Amino acid sequence: xxxxxxxxxxxxxxxxxxxxxxxxxxxxxxxxxxxxxxxxxxxxxxxxxxxxxxxxxxxxxxxxxxxxxxxxxxxxxxxxxxxxxxxxxxxxxxxxxxxxxxxxxxxxxxxxxxxxxxxxxxxxxxxxxxxxxxxxxxxxxxxxxxxxxxxxxxxxxxxxxxxxxxxxxxxxxxxxxxxxxxxxxxxxxxxxxxxxxxxxxxxxxxxxxxxxxxxxxxxxxxxxxxxxxxxxxxxxxxxxxxxxxxxxxxxxxxxxxxxxxxxxxxxxxxxxxxxxxxxxxxxxxxxxxxxxxxxxxxxxxxxxxxxxxxxxxxxxxxxxxxxxxxxxxxxxxxxxxxxxxxxxxxxxxxxxxxxxxxxxxxxxxxxxxxxxxxxxxxxxxxxxxx
Numbered sequence: 001x002x003x004x005x006x007x008x009x010x011x012x013x014x015x016x017x018x019x020x021x022x023x024x025x026x027x028x029x030x031x032x033x034x035x036x037x038x039x040x041x042x043x044x045x046x047x048x049x050x051x052x053x054x055x056x057x058x059x060x061x062x063x064x065x066x067x068x069x070x071x072x073x074x075x076x077x078x079x080x081x082x083x084x085x086x087x088x089x090x091x092x093x094x095x096x097x098x099x100x101x102x103x104x105x106x107x108x109x110x111x112x113x114x115x116x117x118x119x120x121x122x123x124x125x126x127x128x129x130x131x132x133x134x135x136x137x138x139x140x141x142x143x144x145x146x147x148x149x150x151x152x153x154x155x156x157x158x159x160x161x162x163x164x165x166x167x168x169x170x171x172x173x174x175x176x177x178x179x180x181x182x183x184x185x186x187x188x189x190x191x192x193x194x195x196x197x198x199x200x201x202x203x204x205x206x207x208x209x210x211x212x213x214x215x216x217x218x219x220x221x222x223x224x225x226x227x228x229x230x231x232x233x234x235x236x237x238x239x240x241x242x243x244x245x246x247x248x249x250x251x252x253x254x255x256x257x258x259x260x261x262x263x264x265x266x267x268x269x270x271x272x273x274x275x276x277x278x279x280x281x282x283x284x285x286x287x288x289x290x291x292x293x294x295x296x297x298x299x300x301x302x303x304x305x306x307x308x309x310x311x312x313x314x315x316x317x318x319x320x321x322x323x324x325x326x327x328x329x330x331x332x333x334x335x336x337x338x339x340x341x342x343x344x345x346x347x348x349x350x351x352x353x354x355x356x357x358x359x360x361x362x363x364x365x366x367x368x369x370x371x372x373x374x375x376x377x378x379x380x381x382x383x384x385x386x
Contacts, residue, residue, distance in 0.1 A: 002083045002124035003166050003204070005041050010252075015384040016269040019045040019085060019254075020376060021280025022069070023338045024287055025062050026369040030376055032073065035081035038386050043125055044073060045087035045278050048094040053117035056094050063342045066114075070121035085125035085168075086118045087278065090150065092132040101134065108146065112153050119157045119165060126154050127168040127207070140183070143171045144190050155200050168254060170207030184208060184242055188249040205254040205276060208242055211235045212257040215322045217285055217335060219260040239272045252276065258379075266382035279379060281320075281338075283372050288337025290371035291364070292330070295353065298360065303353050308333035310346050 006017065022028045022044050035042045051059040051069045058065035064072070073082055091107035092098050094114065102110060115126065130138075130146035138146075147169055158165045171187055188206065195202050211223035223235045239253070246253050252275035258266070259282035269277060288311070295304035308330055311317070316336035321327060327335070340346045354364045380386045 002041070003164055005081075006083070006166070006204075009041055010275060013384060014270050014273075016274050017041065017043065017276040018376070018379045018383055018385060019043040019087070019276060019278035021087070021278070021283060022046050022050055022061055023280060023284035024341050024368075024372075026287060026365055027283050027372050028061075028069075028073065029076075030369050030373040032077050032082055034373060034376060034380070035077065036079045038380070039079060039081065040380070040385050041081050041083055042380075042385075043083040043085040043276075045085045045125075045127075045280065047087045047280075048089065048114060052094055053114055055113060055117075056096055060339055060342060066117045066123075067121045070123065074122055083125060084118075084121070084123040085127070086115070086123050087127050087280075088129045089115055089118070089127055090129040090132065091146070092134050093129065098134055104133075104135075108149060111150060115150065115154050116157055119154065119163050120161055122163075124164070125166045125168055125205075127170065127205075128154070129170050129207075131171060140171060140187065141190075144187065144194075147171070147191070148194050151194075151200065151203075152198060166205070167201070167203035168205040168207065169203045170256075181238075181241055181245060185245050188245065188251060192249055202249070203251060205252050206246065207254050207256055208246075210239060210253075210255045210274070212255060212259075212261070214257045214259045214281055214320075216320055216325065216327055217260065217282075217331065219257070220322065221257070224261050224265045236268065236272065239274065243273045254278070263378075263382055266379060269382075270384045277379075277383070281335075283375055284338025285334055286375045287341075287368050287372050288334045290368055291337070292334060294357075294362075294364070294367055298357065298362070300353065300356060303349065303356075306349055307337070307346070310343060310349065311336045311340050314340050314343070316340075 020031050020042060028044065031042050031044055046069065049059055050061045051064055051066055054065040070084055073084060089111060091104065091111045097107050097110050118126065128147050128150045130143045151167065154165065169191060191203060211221045212219055213221040243253060255274050255277040258277040259279050292304050292307060311333035312329060314336050316339040317332040320335050357364055
């Protein structure tokens with residue numbers, strides 16, 4: 001159903017679909033409400049760290065496992081516009097696989113177990129991403145072999161449970177640079193030959209590096225840079241050429257890490273022909289910023305400080321800092337805020353906050369959800385989805 005809905009929608013207007021990371025329950029509810037109010041398709045792109053099967057102890061979002069997350073969305077999405085999507089599915093994409101230092105074979109098997117539950121639970125877009133390897137830096141052919149194995153497996157599972165799924169492929173971690181035409185053509189040709197040989201459906205999306213990369217609370221990639229990057233073809237020149245290659249293989253270009261791009265850069269997405277783009281951390285940070293500012297504005301400074309303290313103690317901000325970062329303690333706390341929304345200590349804090357603000361007729365989650373909706377709508381309008 002998702003496949004026909006997505007392609008019918010994309011064929012009816014020149015737009016860029018927005019994939020939204022399910023950063024919190026408020027973010028999930030915001031997506032459901034917008035998708036139903038405006039009657040537009042919105043993929044909810046869950047990474048394995050955010051949402052995973054019960055055998056992986058779920059994820060940091062609401063402490064939900066895959067089935068619980070899927071059931072919640074499907075039960076509340078009355079018009080069927082929210083498309084459950086697995087983002088970055090593959091080996092070592094869950095922290096447990098890294099912590100246990102699984103070897104390749106076990107990591108692949110673990111990824112398959114995760115995909116199995118995804119497809120059974122109603123996920124309709126499956127992103128196969130083998131770009132992480134905790135032991136080496138595999139070349140493109142090695143990564144393609146891993147895609148083939150997982151691709152064939154996911155298709156067999158979809159057939160067994162009579163599910164139609166959309167495949168999204170990618171072989172590189174986002175670097176903030178653009179990708180060469182030769183590499184894109186080689187990957188697509190290889191996938192094309194593999195699918196033909198094994199009578200498999202072709203992938204619908206390929207993730208291509210367009211010059212986006214999120215660090216701290218900004219996009220440091222070349223896409224939005226007013227300065228030309230040495231030895232790199234500017235995005236506005238490269239992307240039309242990449243799209244020609246994609247058209248030859250009847251596949252759509254998808255961009256990851258579109259967070260924090262300027263209005264002008266976002267307006268260019270549908271003009272350039274980028275079919276879809278993912279945004280995640282920005283919406284989590286939006287909710288954290290809103291909560292912090294609400295507490296400061298209401299004179300609840302002690303609660304604001306406690307929120308930042310809990311967030312800092314999670315150390316989840318560390319991976320987002322640039323070299324020689326000048327981020328303040330408050331900024332670090334806001335970067336990592338969404339990771340602790342399901343932390344027991346934060347839940348107890350939020351109960352106190354909610355009681356205090358309710359006396360002022362302020363419903364905390366209503367305020368937070370509206371701020372996230374506003375941030376999502378910015379993308380949907382600039383992407384011409386709405």
